[in-house]
Each structure stands twice: as structure tokens, then as C-alpha cells.
Amino acid sequence: MSLRSPLAALRNLCLGTAHSFSTACPRVRHAPGVPQKLHSTYAHPEGLYVLWVASRKPGPAGEALLPGAHRPFCARSLSLACEIIRLCVADLLLTLWSLHPWRSFLLVILELVRGVFPAFRGYSQALLINELQSLISSSNTSWTCITRHVGVELSRLALEALIDAIATENESIVYGSAKFTLEYRQMEKRLKLDLPTLADPEIRDLFRESDLFVRSFGGMSSFGLFSTFDFMRILTSISELLSHALVLSSLTFSRPHLTAFCFSVVTSLLPLILRTARAHGSCLDETMDPQESRAIHKQEKMRYLAQSESYRQELIFFGLGPWILQGWAKARRAVLGLERRQTECDASLRCLFSVDLSSFALFMQNVPLMLLYRSPSASLGLFTLYQTSVQAIIFTTANLIQSVRMAYQGIFLMGAFCAAMEIEPVLQPKGRDVPFESSGKGMRLDIKNLTYTYPGCETPVLRHVSLTVEAGETVAIVGFNGSGKSTLAKILLRIYDFDSGQILVNGVDIRHYSPEDYHSRCTAVFQDFAKYNSTAQQNIGVGYIDEMRCTQTLEMAMRLAGARETVCSLPLGLKTKLDIVGQDGGAFDGDQLVQGGGPAYGCHGLSGGEWQRIAISRAFMRASRPEVELLVFDEPTSSLDAHAQKRIFDSIEKIACSGSSERKKSVLFITHRLSTARRADKIAMMENGTICEFGTHQELLSRDGKYAALYRASI
């Protein structure tokens, strides 16, 4: 029996594995065994999205798993995992390869090389032990030989350390680039998606899982997740396992020793097999049942309500504390109750497996040593190598099983990422988009028979809406609460789509314009305008990012909106950070002054009317630009006093005329103040999702209908 034979075998193994890895798997597009059409709106019906959707439904009638929940380990999920791998691994690897071709190659090679280190270590140390044994037992061993072995051992250690350092440095570079690229792609895709696409809860869940995948690229198993790079660890484990198996087989070369080899492997793996069987028999399935999911969800929701500053004011005022605590306690008890049942169930099963055979198996591993002992070449080094290899096989196999289990879940997250990258925004024109042609006189809008239903609702909020806004005209939309005014404005601003009917903008179907192009032709103040967790300058400047730092444009926008005095009175003027009470927002200039809402050091609060002036200034940032042809204001002055309101509408008129006698922009404004609505050329009265009256103020009064009644009630 020779100790030298494993060396050649290890070298062959190393080269062989590297070669087999270099042959990339082909990209297959068909996905058998999966519902043919689930959501063709978003993605290819046979694509990854469908596979991902199927993976979340454990049974045909089952409730979808929560984002991030573990998929069951069953034949159906396994086949879906295989399909996901076939569809996206090649693309992902190509992406990584394109970032750092040579470093990626080096990464694979170094992982494989690191896998054979432990076997080498055992082999080299066994040689040294043999030499020391013969030195002690006989006096004729040469010191030169021992010195050579010690030298080799030290060089091996130095080489291992060097390769480890190179591999770690290389890994961090490749990891860093991969993480950046994937995060960038995810962010880019997310920013492209419009509200109708994100209104689908399934799409939101898809992006949550995709986000988990991106976060998993923080390094080895970060956030308890398994990234693509961690698949490399599986390679390392396999190469380590094979190298130890080779060492063992070379030690037990002859026929009786082959029995010893098999015996060693079985006794090594027995404790693992028992542990795995116990885990499998456990009723603590990795798949979360929907009842538990709901309880966890409620528990987290209540915890958030209790902790978030955004709700603090109303929480205190309405005395919500006991209600939150009760809701949390009920959900928490449900979760703990389930956990306890789980533990009891687990414990009862554990009894069945309570006979711990591990130590017995450990003892049995010594039996083959007796056979080896009978061999003429038996030595202390040989026994040590045998023991090291057996222990390493146990350890590496346990690691491999754990890695494979994590990788299995990682596959579905990877599927979510790749599927998310295929999602296209609903509002994007299906064919080639038509470039917007400016009329120079304002936008002409022809709305014909428009109907719209919110996602998830059954009854339409807009029904057969027809309206014409001539170029340069000012139209006021008035009506009862919930009659659909804001919804109509958002459809006209191409934030929402519509179910049926048509909108012609300057004679062209609005669906033929790319949303980005169309949005650059409009400006708006939304009823639910955003309050950014940032400075006054940024809160106004986001209206036209290109001139966010242009003092002249900012000054003009503030002056027209009557916000100049407010901003000048702030401690740092435009540079003052604004306090966003009641809204959770993220600072986009990277500072940590404010976490969520609530008064915070260094921030300045504003009144409702002052915030409204800031929002109007934001809209005015771009309103005067020649390419902007439509101004939409959804209750822009609801919190303003009468003087401020008059000033705003004078400014709107001034901007619409752009210094000439004729209007160059069309204006739509929604208001509940009918004294303001009178200023418009025409008034559209809305009721129950449709326009019931349309005309000038005088025409509508003389008609003595709904508008006249509302007007009389308001004065």
C-alpha cells in the first residue's frame, strides 16, 4: 500500500472537474408540466415568471407562499427548480463572466484547488509522522529526510495561505462587481415599472423575492441566503469529498481492504443519514403554512404600528395602544402556539430516533484500522491519514447537505430575479412609440367613452367619460367626493391606464406615446403629493431635476407659488431640511438626520398650506418650459387662504400665456371651491364616475342642474 498513489489521482480529479465545469449548460426555453398561461400580460407565457408563480403554489388550489418562504422539497418543486436553472443559470453566468472573465475563471479554479487542500494536508502530515515514527523506533533514519518533509510541510502551509489570500481577494472583487451589477439591474427595472404593473400583488411579491436574491450577494450566505457564488462552495465540497474518498480508497486498495473502505464510508455517513432522516420525519416542515404566515404578518404589522413614528400622533390621540397590543399579543400567541405544537410534534418524533447511534458508528469506524494494521506497510502516518479522511468525509458531507438545501431555496430566488428582469411596464406602447409633436398652443384632449376599474375591484370608478379640452383651454373639474376626479386626472397624466374608450392627445392615441415622453410634456400637483425627507431645495427641485441647482429657476418657481417668503424664513433657507410628519420616507442625500416622520433634530416643520406651496413650486419648476403643454392641478389650493389662492391662479394664467396674449398651455384643475371653478373657461361636473354636465359657468347655472345646486350650496 503506497501513500504516493493519491497524489496522481488528486491531480486527475482536479483537472477533470475543472474541465467538466467549463462546459456550460444550454438555454432551454420550454417549461413542461407548468400551467401554460398565468400572466401573459407581463412575461412570456412559458417563461420564468410562470415557473416562479407555480413554485409559490404548493398545490393547485393552495394559497400562495409568502415572499421568501421555503419551497417544499417535493417532486413538483424539484422539477420547477430544474427548469429555472435551465432557463437562467447560463444567462447569469454569462453576465458574471462578462464582468471579469479571467477572475471568474480563476475563482472556479481556486475553489476547486482549495477543495483538495485538506486531503493534501492529511497526506503530507502522514508522511511526516511516518518519518518521525521511524526516527523514534530506529536510529538509522536520516535527518535530511525529516528536514525535507518539514520543509515541504512548511512550504505547503505557506502555499495554502498564499492561495487563500489570492482567492479571497479575487472573490471580493468579483463579488463586489456582481453585487453592484445585479443591484443596478434590479433598481433600473424597478424604476421603469409603472403603477398599473406594481398594482399587481404578485408582481410586488416577485420583486420582494428578487430583492432577497440581490441581497444574497453580500458574500457567503449573507442574510441567511444563498447566492450564486455560494454554489461554488458546493463545487469545493464535492472536490474535497472526492479527494478524501480517493485517499481512503488508495489506503484500502486490496480486496479485503475494499471491504474496509466500504465499511468506513458507511459508518462515517451513518450518523448523517440518521440525522437527515430525523429532520425529514420532523413535522417542522420548511414550508410555512398559510395560517402561520398570516399570524406572522399580523404580528409584524402591529409591531410596525407600535414602533413607527409616522403613526405616533394618531396612536396617542385615538388611544390605539391597547388595540395594537391586543392585536400583536393575539398574533404572537398564535405564532408561539404553532411553534409549541411544532416542538411537541418534533419531540415525539425525536423519541423514535432518540437512540443515538452516532457514537456507536464512530466506534465502528475503528474496525477497518484492524484490517489496515495487518497490512505489511501499516504505519502511524497511515492510521492518522485514515482517521483524518474519515472525519473530513463526515464533516464535508454534512456541509454539502446543508449547502444543497440552501441552494435549493436560492434557485427560486434566482428565478424571481430573472423573471423580474423580464417584466415590462404595462403602459409602454406595445409597438413603436410615436414621438410627441408639440402644437405650440397647448394640448388638445379628446376623451371618448372612457371606463376604468381599479385593480382588484369589480365596479368601474369611471364610466363612459367623454370630454374635450381644446388647446389652450382651462377646464375645471368639480363634483362630489369619490366621483372619480383624481382618478381621471391620473389617467390623463398617464399614471394609470384605462379599460376601454380612447384618449386622443393632439389627435394621437395616448397609448402610442411613450410615458416618459408624454410626462415631460405635462406638469402636475397631485392631491396626495409627496413630501420628500430632504431639504426645501430638493423638495422643490425634483420638479425639474436638470435645474434643481439653478437658483434662478428655483426662485421663479417659489415666487409664482408664493413659497418664497416661507422658504426664506427657514433657518437655512433652501438648505433647510423639512420635517415630514406622518410619512415614512428615505433621505435621498444620504444623511441620517430623519428616520421616518416625527420631529427630528435639524429638521423644520411646515404647515399644511406651506407644504402645498412647496408642491406647487415643484410643479412650476417645469411649467414655464416650452415643451410643457398641459398643467394639471388636483386641489392645489385646498389648504390656502383666499389671497394665496388668487395668487396661485393668477400665476397659472401667467404661465399658460407664457408672456403672450394667447394661451400656450392647456390647464385642468380639480377643485371643491366653486368660486375658483368660475375662473375656468369650462367646467366639468362629475358624479358617480361620469361627467354629468359640461359647459361654461353661466351655461351650467342656467341649466339649473347638479352644478347649479352645488354652486348655490357653496355660497
Ligand SMILES: Nc1ncnc2c1ncn2[C@@H]1O[C@H](COP(=O)(O)OP(=O)(O)OP(=O)(O)O)[C@@H](O)[C@H]1O
Ligand atoms: N387605489 C384605489 N383602489 C381602489 N379604489 C380606489 C383607489 N383610489 C381611489 N379609489 C376609489 O375610486 C373612487 C374615485 O376616487 P377619486 O380619488 O378619483 O375621487 P375624487 O373625485 O377625486 O374624490 P375627492 O373629491 O374626495 O378627492 C372612490 O370611490 C375611491 O374609493
